[in-house]
Amino acid sequence: MRHVMFAIGVWLGLTASGLSALEIEERKRYPGTSDAILRILSTADLAAFEPIILRFQTERPDIAIDYVVASSADVFAAIKDGEDFDLVISSAMDLQFQLANDGLAKPYISDATSALPTWARWRDLVFAFTSEPAVTVISTARFAGLRLPTTRQELIAVLRENPERFAGAIGTYDVRVSGLGYLFATQEARSSDAFWRLSEVMGRLNPQLYCCSGQMIDDVSQGRLAIAYNVLGSYAAQRLEAPEAQGMQILELEDYANVMLRTALIASTSDAEAAAGAFLDVLLREGLREDRGQWVLPPLRSQADDDALSFGPIRLGPALMVYLDPLNRRAFVESWESAMEQQN
């Protein structure tokens, strides 16, 4: 049909075929005392995840672990292509949901999964083990003399009134590159029209676009950015504890907060379900712990996150598939680009 422009081969979910180029960012093997090996494909970097792996190995020293870190899109594509992994851990809950919906996850039931609140699991296939809010980190110096905004309305006003101060100094995710950024942006666009107005305002101030939370926070701490909008709260909290983070603080925006669930699932191709299940149990027990504890990743519910959680985490459900649809993605990205790139 000449009238219709079709989305052909664009969408990861439906037309994935051929070899996936799994771009491995980090990889480490933890030998075990037996032949059993558990292959984990994850988006969480080793630094954050190693404590859990070591804890697991004190419980189950017999199981060797092969931990592979990749971007959320790559993780999704690899599992879609049937790559041989047992446990899939990702911060992109929409992509994880899509994998489970499409039948690429194996059901798993244990005491730990039953202990999860219902919003933290879907069909015994996808299990959340952290809840992490999106936060805004600001450079204290750059905000000197300004009243700190408490809502997005006020943030918009502050940015509008001080263009010279914030021009080129606003950082946020590039939704075209970052799955997590796309998830945060779409969910925010859905819950408030302030998002588009904020994007318009940012777009006029020559925003810096990032792939990852870490770099954004780095740039705030080094004074290159005044605001890092929508960074992962867990990373921010971790950085703020460091001594060199003197000039940074988290901006409390009270109107709403997006809370993302970090999820795990057992791949349908897995032949080490028992080991994957055991690891999942360790992960979920960690997620259900009461206090923040030692681990950098926050638990599903903790005192500190309660404010953010009162808005409710992003729901694990078919609605997550809406923004994964290539047509919706194209439309959203078009709108986002026209808002963000007014001066480019």
Next chain:
Amino acid sequence: MTPSGSIGRRLTVLLACVAALLSVLSWSMVSSFARQAAERTQDNILAASATTIAEALRSEGDEIRLELPYAAFSMLGAISQDRVFYHVDVDGQTLTGYSDLAPDLETPAPGQISFGTVTYRQATLRMVSITRVVLAGADPVPVTVSVAQTRDGISAIATDLSRTAALLCVAFFVLAVVLSAFVARSSLNQLTTVAEAVARRGPSDLRPLRDRAPTELAPLIQSLNRFIDRLGTSLRRSEEFITEAAHRVRTPLATVRAQAEVALHSARGDEEKGRLRRMIRAIDESSRSAGQLLDHATVAFRADSLAHDAIDLAVIARTVTSALEPTAEMKDIAIELASETVIVRGDGVLLESALRNVVDNAIKYSSPDTTVRIGVSADGAQAQVRVVDEGPGLGAGPFDRFTERFHRGDNAEGVVGSGLGLTIANEVLVAHGGHIVLAQNEEGRGACVTLCLPLASGLA
């Protein structure tokens, strides 16, 4: 009579079976309704979702555009955690969604919604398709939106409801069984009422049953009444027969005796007189024997269904005394009666006959000019009638044999008798739950015969 099972139990079991059947039936109906309702709910949600998507279709120039509405998918996740698949088809080509989702499903006519159940990726899906015609430029293009969902959620809901329904049906069944037992018992109560009415009757109460009874029992009561009627007739016949027989035997004997007396008066020779005397004696013996035999038959007959009338033994004793007074006077024997009111339950005719036989013996075997003492008294739960005479007494040895039929003592020689008197008395007392005590008179000579029988309970 060996009982052939209980009607009540059978009724209860039958009612319980009916209840069980109804329970199972209603459970299966509720379950299937629940499933249907759940399925319809899912169909409605799927239809709403597909409609929402179809309404979001728009054209921009020659191009058909679609931005999936968030609500279309969030509503699918609202009631269950079911897997969701969708497909938007523009004139045979995939616009978006799962392109391999049920490709050969018939597309509905524009404006129509079609429902179907398909298998996709090893899962059974409920699928809804809706077709809308969208203008792309100048050309109308049919666009089919299909939304499908697994059915685990509705299965879970239906199973849940079905389990609840099962519990309710079991409760209903238990209640029905209890009620059945109650109903069976209360309907059978009427039967018991009739049975009790029959059981309460005295043995001589042969009136037909007139109690109000349910129609179902009318045939039973009718047959019972007919039976009572027949029984009454046959009883009357037996009584008539006994009277008749006694009459038949005694009348000719009386005639013969009268003739023999006449002959005795006109007889000359001592030898002839002696022969006639012996003849008269034999006739007396026969007559007495006939009378006692008939009495004995009466006892056997009446004792079978003993009456339970309240009888004052003092009255019996007076009747017997006055009846035998003339006989005693002939021998110059005095009868002393010391009595108080003592009530027993039984058959007056029989008790009188028993006492008459005992007093008769006392008079018969005593020598002239003596006294026979009759005492009626109550002692604890026992009534006593004591007859003491000053005659020769019962002799030595066991007295039991005197109650045997036709057994007479050594002292009975020359005394008219049949040897049935004490047998009759004994049988009457045994039939009344009492016994007879034969003993020697403790104060001096003579016999002491005591009739013992239980006092009427609840009466003085």
